[in-house]
Amino acid sequence: xxxxxxxxxxxxxxxxxxxxxxxxxxxxxxxxxxxxxxxxxxxxxxxxxxxxxxxxxxxxxxxxxxxxxxxxxxxxxxxxxxxxxxxxxxxxxxxxxxxxxxxxxxxxxxxxxxxxxxxxxxxxxxxxxxxxxxxxxxxxxxxxxxxxxxxxxxxxxxxxxxxxxxxxxxxxxxxxxxxxxxxxxxxxxxxxxxxxxxxxxxxxxxxxxxxxxxxxxxxxxxxxxxxxxxxxxxxxxxxxxx
Amino acid sequence: xxxxxxxxxxxxxxxxxxxxxxxxxxxxxxxxxxxxxxxxxxxxxxxxxxxxxxxxxxxxxxxxxxxxxxxxxxxxxxxxxxxxxxxxxxxxxxxxxxxxxxxxxxxxxxxxxxxxxxxxxxxxxxxxxxxxxxxxxxxxxxxxxxxxxxxxxxxxxxxxxxxxxxxxxxxxxxxxxxxxxxxxxxxxxxxxxxxxxxxxxxxxxxxxxxxxxxxxxxxxxxxxxxxxxxxxxxxxxxxxxx
DNA sequence: GTCTTGCCTATTGTCTACAATAGGCATCAG
DNA sequence: CTGATGCCTATTGTAGACAATAGGCAAGAC
Numbered sequence: 366x367x368x369x370x371x372x373x374x375x376x377x378x379x380x381x382x383x384x385x386x387x388x389x390x391x392x393x394x395x396x397x398x399x400x401x402x403x404x405x406x407x408x409x410x411x412x413x414x415x416x417x418x419x420x421x422x423x424x425x426x427x428x429x430x431x432x433x434x435x436x437x438x439x440x441x442x443x444x445x446x447x448x449x450x451x452x453x454x455x456x457x458x459x460x461x462x463x464x465x466x467x468x469x470x471x472x473x474x475x476x477x478x479x480x481x482x483x484x485x486x487x488x489x490x491x492x493x494x495x496x497x498x499x500x501x502x503x504x505x506x507x508x509x510x511x512x513x514x515x516x517x518x519x520x521x522x523x524x525x526x527x528x529x530x531x532x533x534x535x536x537x538x539x540x541x542x543x544x545x546x547x548x549x550x551x552x553x554x555x556x557x558x559x560x561x562x563x564x565x566x567x568x569x570x571x572x573x574x575x576x577x578x579x580x581x582x583x584x585x586x587x588x589x590x591x592x593x594x595x596x597x598x599x600x601x602x603x604x605x606x607x
Numbered sequence: 608x609x610x611x612x613x614x615x616x617x618x619x620x621x622x623x624x625x626x627x628x629x630x631x632x633x634x635x636x637x638x639x640x641x642x643x644x645x646x647x648x649x650x651x652x653x654x655x656x657x658x659x660x661x662x663x664x665x666x667x668x669x670x671x672x673x674x675x676x677x678x679x680x681x682x683x684x685x686x687x688x689x690x691x692x693x694x695x696x697x698x699x700x701x702x703x704x705x706x707x708x709x710x711x712x713x714x715x716x717x718x719x720x721x722x723x724x725x726x727x728x729x730x731x732x733x734x735x736x737x738x739x740x741x742x743x744x745x746x747x748x749x750x751x752x753x754x755x756x757x758x759x760x761x762x763x764x765x766x767x768x769x770x771x772x773x774x775x776x777x778x779x780x781x782x783x784x785x786x787x788x789x790x791x792x793x794x795x796x797x798x799x800x801x802x803x804x805x806x807x808x809x810x811x812x813x814x815x816x817x818x819x820x821x822x823x824x825x826x827x828x829x830x831x832x833x834x835x836x837x838x839x840x841x842x843x844x845x846x847x848x849x
Numbered sequence: 850g851t852c853t854t855g856c857c858t859a860t861t862g863t864c865t866a867c868a869a870t871a872g873g874c875a876t877c878a879g
Numbered sequence: 880c881t882g883a884t885g886c887c888t889a890t891t892g893t894a895g896a897c898a899a900t901a902g903g904c905a906a907g908a909c
Contacts, residue, residue, distance in 0.1 A: 390689060390892070416861070426894045428670050431862090432677050439681040441771075447632060448861065448900060463771045470716035478708060529683075529705045533775065632862070658891070668864045669891090690870060690891065 395433035410455035479525030480578040490520040502559040637675035652697035721767030722820040732762040744801040
């Protein structure tokens, strides 16, 4: 029975729980390892995840592995069918549509809630990410630009200090990476002009610093429009399939 | 075996997966039981969840219990600290703020995406929920009205046919119930006038049926404003704490 | 020749047991 | 009397083994 008598020994305080300092459990490690296998393409969409095979691969036993798979299921990376095993999520066009629309909605909400920014360190995070983008563009490192571009958007979302939004946002990002591994989310697209791309983000940050949420949202709508265009075309009529 | 209906082996995908027909695993059952304990107030916020105690209580062993706790952790109902055990989530005002703002954002997005409704059965679900609300109001059953009121909003969210939004929405709902069990979300408030309350929802549905997303959103903003008012007051300056 | 039907194996679901850690408590030095 | 320090117990983390089920395959009947 749970002990009601005991008051919470450690204060569950702290908007940002720093679990990084704790020695990671096998569950965390296993989840990370499998995530890496999936996102690197080592495991393709639809592939079965055999528990026994993975335990041998990772050198752990089944209980922590199973718990790790529960996590990945919640993250949307794998699909667990009650007694038929787990498979790597095979994202449909509909799934991509859901991910992109939800991601956009979260960004918008975060801006609305956080844009007259109160905590300077959050703005600093955005600037830092923008700096990485500029460096990546200067070096014409497109992979790094994509990476830092996400970091910038994540920092933008972080302006609101809304932990739940941040968590979901990063979860969606992982699923999006899954799409890229699948090449559904065409990789060749990238960005036509690196400098224009960075400039657009710089402008975005300037609007944020000016403290005008509406302007940021307007820019963000145009901003995202290019990324969405070809994906949006794939699912012109939302909900038609179910 | 042959007497059983063969599940489609080739297409592992289905827009609506009907897992209800599967025999529930102990993980599902355990998660449900613990959820019920928490939401009924049997387990109060901050209470520790001792694994051994719960296994005896539920008559299962630890592995499925632990997996169930992983689920509840993802749902935000419990807080698991790496080697210190799990406690029932003690939601701060900040958490309530996050839940309400995110919920509102999801509703808005679902309306935007789904409001020129294409599938009649989804509208029917809304009407059905509204019917339950009217019945509850007529019987002055306030508890049932709250319940059916949520069902209505859930049906509204369901208009978009956006599974990810629906999942997160119901997760947030459960966390909100946790607030109510805690009485932070003052229960006495309820609704000043039951008929006005129902009428507001009926109007909402009419706007939906008219197919005007903007009108629905405008009404929803006013509509939700009352529910938010005293909560919003608690966290006037978002992000002040982190 | 095709369909049904039973077994058989691979895989998942669950359980008990062992190892490791964290917090509490008593003891002892200052 | 107060503080630090070591043990000690309660609890969690992990492992390996057993039971149950699903899907595949072969043998038989029509």
